[in-house]
Amino acid sequence: MSEKALPRPDSAPPTGDTEPPPPDVEAIVGELLAEVEAKRAAGAYPAGLLERLHTAFHPNEGLEPPEVSVLIESARPLQSDHAVIGPVIVFGKRVMRRLLAWYVAPIAKDQTHFNLAILRELRALEERVARFEESPAPTPDQPEKGHRPRARR
Amino acid sequence: MRLAFVIPRFAPGVLGGAEYHVGQLAGRLLRRGHEVTVLTTCAVDHYTWKNALPPGADLVDGIPVRRYPVTVARDRSLMARLQTALDAGLSIPAAHQEEWVRNTGHSAPLLDAIADTADRVDALVFAPYLFASTVLGARVRPDRSLIQPLLHDEAYARFACVQAALRGAAGLLWISSGEREVAERLIPGLPPGRLVGAGIDLPAAPLDPEVERHRLGLEGTVVSYAGRREGAKNFPLVAEAVTAANLGWGRQVTLAAMGAGPAVLPPEARPFVRDLGRVDDAVKLGVFAGSTAVVNLSVVESFSYVVMEAWSVGTPVIVHADCEVTCRHCRESGGGLWVRDVEEAVEAMLLLGGDPSLRARLGAAGRRHVERQMSWKATLDRFESAVAELLPARGVARA
Numbered sequence: 442m443s444e445k446a447l448p449r450p451d452s453a454p455p456t457g458d459t460e461p462p463p464p465d466v467e468a469i470v471g472e473l474l475a476e477v478e479a480k481r482a483a484g485a486y487p488a489g490l491l492e493r494l495h496t497a498f499h500p501n502e503g504l505e506p507p508e509v510s511v512l513i514e515s516a517r518p519l520q521s522d523h524a525v526i527g528p529v530i531v532f533g534k535r536v537m538r539r540l541l542a543w544y545v546a547p548i549a550k551d552q553t554h555f556n557l558a559i560l561r562e563l564r565a566l567e568e569r570v571a572r573f574e575e576s577p578a579p580t581p582d583q584p585e586k587g588h589r590p591r592a593r594r
Numbered sequence: 595m596r597l598a599f600v601i602p603r604f605a606p607g608v609l610g611g612a613e614y615h616v617g618q619l620a621g622r623l624l625r626r627g628h629e630v631t632v633l634t635t636c637a638v639d640h641y642t643w644k645n646a647l648p649p650g651a652d653l654v655d656g657i658p659v660r661r662y663p664v665t666v667a668r669d670r671s672l673m674a675r676l677q678t679a680l681d682a683g684l685s686i687p688a689a690h691q692e693e694w695v696r697n698t699g700h701s702a703p704l705l706d707a708i709a710d711t712a713d714r715v716d717a718l719v720f721a722p723y724l725f726a727s728t729v730l731g732a733r734v735r736p737d738r739s740l741i742q743p744l745l746h747d748e749a750y751a752r753f754a755c756v757q758a759a760l761r762g763a764a765g766l767l768w769i770s771s772g773e774r775e776v777a778e779r780l781i782p783g784l785p786p787g788r789l790v791g792a793g794i795d796l797p798a799a800p801l802d803p804e805v806e807r808h809r810l811g812l813e814g815t816v817v818s819y820a821g822r823r824e825g826a827k828n829f830p831l832v833a834e835a836v837t838a839a840n841l842g843w844g845r846q847v848t849l850a851a852m853g854a855g856p857a858v859l860p861p862e863a864r865p866f867v868r869d870l871g872r873v874d875d876a877v878k879l880g881v882f883a884g885s886t887a888v889v890n891l892s893v894v895e896s897f898s899y900v901v902m903e904a905w906s907v908g909t910p911v912i913v914h915a916d917c918e919v920t921c922r923h924c925r926e927s928g929g930g931l932w933v934r935d936v937e938e939a940v941e942a943m944l945l946l947g948g949d950p951s952l953r954a955r956l957g958a959a960g961r962r963h964v965e966r967q968m969s970w971k972a973t974l975d976r977f978e979s980a981v982a983e984l985l986p987a988r989g990v991a992r993a
Binding site for chain 2: 466473481497498
């Protein structure tokens with residue numbers, strides 16, 4: 442049995458003389474990518490529009506460093522898309538927010554503490570990795586700098 | 595041949611690639627004269643895993659089914675926490691991986707039934723790879739267990755317990771060569787496997803591409819999408835490319851979006867997307883036939899019936915360059931192009947829209963590929979050979 446493609450069943454029609462060869466999709470894609478690259482290099486694409494669309498279609502994509510989103514706020518701007526009763530809805534939301542603040546605010550505060558702790562550890566780890574990467578490679582009889590045997594758990 | 599398929603959910607109306615595939619396979623093997631049973635749970639919803647159907651014997655599309663109750667109630671809080679970590683790309687400890695699996699419809703009576711059935715069938719066939727019915731079920735009698743993983747590159751494929759279940763099985767049945775490549779890359783030491791593929795029913799007669807376009811009022815360049823309209827399937831990237839083609843390239847391109855669930859899109863996209871919702875197969879194929887291309891930019895596919903359905907009506911596809919499975923389909927058939935970002939997707943759509951001859955050649959190549967490789971007869975032949983080769987005559991205890 443072929444390792445790369447499905448085996449041709451016995452009932453499959455043989456490749457006849459009249460059958461056109463399959464399109465060379467590798468070549469077509471290659472030309473397509475070359476064209477895209479050339480247009481990109483020439484600035485032919487609407488960069489501003491593409492960036493705006495990207496943000497609109499992928500709102501949760503993490504483009505910001507985590508420091509920007511480490512602070513969790515329990516209060517968000519209130520709004521309503523409803524033209525007529527929008528102000529009433531916003532007022533209702535404001536009341537609800539005030540009523541629930543005693544419950545929500547401590548959770549947000551705890552989450553911020555946790556985020557900060559994780560971020561500190563992450564940055565410390567990054568610094569340590571950077572130091573390792575900058576230090577010269579260890580010789581066989583000289584253990585790596587900072588290496589400490591750890592007990593297996 | 596006596597076969598028992600084990601799948602976590604199996605009932606009319608249960609949508610999903612694995613359920614569809616097993617239903618087709620089991621039904622057709624049954625009609626070929628094999629003795630086929632489906633062992634499953636009483637659950638229908640793969641979020642709640644609530645026992646929605648009565649336990650016991652049932653018949654679904656003529657296939658004998660035996661249902662067993664889910665016995666581990668889903669721990670919503672735990673699953674929410676684990677899922678958040680997994681979705682963020684973090685790994686979770688092995689013990690939590692086991693817990694995650696146990697929370698996907700674990701049924702102790704189903705495991706008992708697997709033990710009872712194992713000696714009375716030629717093979718237990720499990721699908722898909724990640725749920726409790728497979729991970730825990732294939733441990734019961736690994737010597738009789740074949741797994742059809744239907745796997746793609748995702749966090750669950752890296753779970754230690756999942757990998758152990760796959761390694762322990764007597765054999766693996768791959769639905770595509772791309773799936774096998776992904777699995778072999780992620781999981782060393784897999785048991786022997788066979789490429790079985792899947793079947794597609796070709797329309798009896800060529801479809802008129804204008805029928806659905808006219809009925810639905812679709813004009814100009816139309817590209818179509820079918821499936822779950824969600825980020826996990828990269829649907830936003832499809833809509834983004836169509837929006838960019840209209841707003842940035844000044845071309846009229848309409849996206850005909852079909853599938854369950856609301857298509858939640860930014861306001862910019864709405865004028866260019868026709869949300870057709872759930873449609874029947876005839877409408878879906880009619881829309882495909884009238885489309886310049888069917889676009890499936892999902893990077894998590896183990897097979898992609900949508901790609902095959904597009905080719906069955908002679909329409910080329912545009913897939914994501916990072917999806918090994920769909921990309922390989924296109925390379926093997928010559929029936930589609932692969933792209934990685936919005937600019938490439940737009941250029942591919944416009945290329946096919948502006949060159950009917952190229953579109954026709956790609957579509958025809960795709961259709962030839964389906965005719966040759968994806969017929970049900972060939973698929974069933976390969977399935978029978980695979981079972982015979984992977985589990986050679988061990989003797990079946992007759993009931």
